[in-house]
Amino acid sequence: MTTLLRAENLVKIYHQHQPDEVRAVRDVSVAVQSGEVLVLRGPSGSGKTSLLSLLGCMARPTSGRLFFADQDVTRLPEHFLAGIRQQSFGFIFQQFNLVRELSVIDNVLLPLYPTRLGFAEMKRRATEILAQLHIDQRRNFKVAQLSGGEQQRVAIARALINHPPLIIADEPTAHLDSQLAAQLMEILTELHQAGKTLIIASHDPFVCDHPLISRRLNLHDGRLQEPGA
Numbered sequence: 544m545t546t547l548l549r550a551e552n553l554v555k556i557y558h559q560h561q562p563d564e565v566r567a568v569r570d571v572s573v574a575v576q577s578g579e580v581l582v583l584r585g586p587s588g589s590g591k592t593s594l595l596s597l598l599g600c601m602a603r604p605t606s607g608r609l610f611f612a613d614q615d616v617t618r619l620p621e622h623f624l625a626g627i628r629q630q631s632f633g634f635i636f637q638q639f640n641l642v643r644e645l646s647v648i649d650n651v652l653l654p655l656y657p658t659r660l661g662f663a664e665m666k667r668r669a670t671e672i673l674a675q676l677h678i679d680q681r682r683n684f685k686v687a688q689l690s691g692g693e694q695q696r697v698a699i700a701r702a703l704i705n706h707p708p709l710i711i712a713d714e715p716t717a718h719l720d721s722q723l724a725a726q727l728m729e730i731l732t733e734l735h736q737a738g739k740t741l742i743i744a745s746h747d748p749f750v751c752d753h754p755l756i757s758r759r760l761n762l763h764d765g766r767l768q769e770p771g772a
Contacts, residue, residue, distance in 0.1 A: 544576040546613075547709060547740055548598060553607035555593050567593035568604070569765040577708070580741045584751045585762035591744035592637075592713055594762065598742060599632050599711045600624050629654060633702030635712040639694050641701075643687040647673065650686055651700045672700045676730065692723040699730060710734060712743045716750055728753050
């Protein structure tokens with residue numbers, strides 16, 4: 544395996560030197576191998592979301608370094624980081640972060656902008672992914688008209704639209720019942736079989752103990768603890 548993502552001594556402090564200072568991530572070093580399925584587990588407030596934001600180049604560390612595909616991306620200008628996120632990362636957010644008044648297909652297309660692809664190719668790609676996730680029949684519905692499980696599939700389709708090698712998911716089962724959670728893990732298993740690398744933050748035992756997971760890391764008070772089994 545090759546190392547896809549490497550963090551060295553990442554620290555994230557919010558409101559630094561203020562009375563309400565929060566040390567969300569404390570000296571975290573971790574390497575993620577291509578094709579790996581890594582879960583970050585820990586209770587609410589342990590720093591999972593903050594660490595995911597750093598690993599996904601959505602936030603900058605207070606100190607430390609981050610490498611993606613052997614490139615140091617820690618201090619790259621935002622427009623370069625945006626290009627890396629668009630080309631290489633797919634994000635599945637806990638709250639879905641869909642635009643409720645837009646149609647399903649328009650939500651899925653959003654990460655493609657700006658793009659050199661023609662609209663016909665964009666629509667073909669979106670329709671293909673929605674079909675793979677068995678929600679293409681809803682492509683012209685507004686997100687506000689969908690169930691929670693359907694919205695989750697739309698969020699996954701949006702994460703896949705750029706064919707990214709790395710998928711980052713933050714508490715992906717938080718709003719799903721047990722049946723929908725099982726369906727989600729089936730989808731993630733299929734993505735892994737298709738060659739995707741997955742980083743999942745969760746405190747759900749169903750996710751953390753799932754056979755799909757190849758490595759578990761425990762996070763507590765912003766620090767990585769002893770690796771889990």
